[in-house]
Amino acid sequence: MHARFEIEGIVEKPDVIGAVFGQTEGLFGPELDLRELQKTGRIGRIEIELHSKNDRTNGSITIPTSLDRVSTALIAASVESINRVGPCSAKVNLDRIEDIREARRKVIIDRAKEILHRWNIESIPSVDEVYKEISDTMKVGKVEKYGPEDLPAGPGLEGAKDIYVVEGRADIINLMRCGIFNTIALEGAKVPESIKKITKERNAVALLDGDRGGDLIQKELLQVTNVKFVGRAPRGKEIEECNCKEINEAIEGKVAVSDLKDGISKPQPPAPAPKKATPPPPPPVPERQKIVVPEAVSQAAKALVGTLEAVLLSEKYELIEHLPVSQLAEKLQQVTGVDTIVFDGIITQRIVDIAADKNIKRIVASRISEAVKPAVNVELITFQNAISPA
Numbered sequence: 003m004h005a006r007f008e009i010e011g012i013v014e015k016p017d018v019i020g021a022v023f024g025q026t027e028g029l030f031g032p033e034l035d036l037r038e039l040q041k042t043g044r045i046g047r048i049e050i051e052l053h054s055k056n057d058r059t060n061g062s063i064t065i066p067t068s069l070d071r072v073s074t075a076l077i078a079a080s081v082e083s084i085n086r087v088g089p090c091s092a093k094v095n096l097d098r099i100e101d102i103r104e105a106r107r108k109v110i111i112d113r114a115k116e117i118l119h120r121w122n123i124e125s126i127p128s129v130d131e132v133y134k135e136i137s138d139t140m141k142v143g144k145v146e147k148y149g150p151e152d153l154p155a156g157p158g159l160e161g162a163k164d165i166y167v168v169e170g171r172a173d174i175i176n177l178m179r180c181g182i183f184n185t186i187a188l189e190g191a192k193v194p195e196s197i198k199k200i201t202k203e204r205n206a207v208a209l210l211d212g213d214r215g216g217d218l219i220q221k222e223l224l225q226v227t228n229v230k231f232v233g234r235a236p237r238g239k240e241i242e243e244c245n246c247k248e249i250n251e252a253i254e255g256k257v258a259v260s261d262l263k264d265g266i267s268k269p270q271p272p273a274p275a276p277k278k279a280t281p282p283p284p285p286p287v288p289e290r291q292k293i294v295v296p297e298a299v300s301q302a303a304k305a306l307v308g309t310l311e312a313v314l315l316s317e318k319y320e321l322i323e324h325l326p327v328s329q330l331a332e333k334l335q336q337v338t339g340v341d342t343i344v345f346d347g348i349i350t351q352r353i354v355d356i357a358a359d360k361n362i363k364r365i366v367a368s369r370i371s372e373a374v375k376p377a378v379n380v381e382l383i384t385f386q387n388a389i390s391p392a
Contacts, residue, residue, distance in 0.1 A: 003067060003078050004097040007052075009059040011090030015050045021087040022048060022063065026080040034076055042322065042339050044068050045077075059090075062097070068336075074099060145174055148186055149196030158183030164205045166253075167197060167229060169219060172242035173209070180246035185209075191219060193226050201227040207256055208232045209249075211240040224259060231256040295366065295388050302344040303366050303388040312345030331356060342366065349374055349382055 007018070023036055032038050039045035045067050052061025063081065067074050084094045148155035154171040162184035168174060174185045188197060200206070208223050210216035212235035223229055233256035235241050236248060244252070295303075298319035306313065312330045314323040316339055325333055327347040334340070334356045342364040343357065349370045357365055358377035366383045376382055 003065040003099050005063045005081055005094050006097050007061055007092055007094045009087050009090050009092040012054050013059050013087050013090060017088040018050050021084050025084045029080050043336050151194045151196055153189055153196055154187040156183040156185035159186055166207050166209045168209050168241055176242045180249050193222055198227050201229050205230055209241055211235050212237045231258055299342055299366060300388050303385050306344060306346045309346050314340045315342040317341040354380055
């Protein structure tokens, strides 16, 4: 919000700021009081520029705001009503209201057009380049040799910080088909010295068959090498038989050596653990127990069902902000004085952490993520349990 003023006399910046706060105070209640809005961060620092000449003072007022359009227009009209600054007569005129978000959107859109144009010119390969890339991919597949034992190794082993230790040459070839080249093979049940040495120097993952042989080799590796993780093929399958999906699942399901029991990890693929094995954290209140919440909170919850919107309420359950759920996390980091959050969405760990940090007492939403660890000072409530008080 930008306004210009003319004052019949000589004044200083504190005089102008005092007039802005003093002559707008109480016009529309505490909801639109500049001091209260500034405390909650919805009005920013008021900037004053002025210069005096010939017993007159001219200048400008800039007020940053995150209010909605109606509230901003009322604040602008209130500032225009100022008619005195200190002992001097004054006249204030609104210069313009600038939507910084709109200007920012324009800059982003223009930049996106430029990026897309350059991308279309530079990134789309020619037919010759596509043929060459495919041909080069077909050529990559030569198994190399490593160490004095001439162990089979992938072409990406040299210089790689993270490596995969497999059982044989066929395993390496299969991993190369899936785009994994930082590999080395044991080629036997006895662990070669080169394997012992390289696992001390690199971050090594043992990727082994899902059979009895894989169990024995795993025990041997854990005794004489420094592998950090162990991944296993599905039960009864060998790494050389696995497709790329199964190999990726084996890698994603790798187990840290420190977590293994008796030196044996079960073959992969990893599957979602049964609910009874890893139950979700218990909700703050059992589902069967109905929670009595204030009437204002209950009504807010009912009004938000299916809207994908959120409201922020004060300790007296007065509305502080009404906004889309997509903007909730960002807004919570900016505002103060929030006692209760009600929104049509899922309570996530990020929302809980921000609420705990901001001393927000209550979060009411459509449901609670199973991954959430409840905070001691924040009450988590679902719409289903948010009923009116008796």
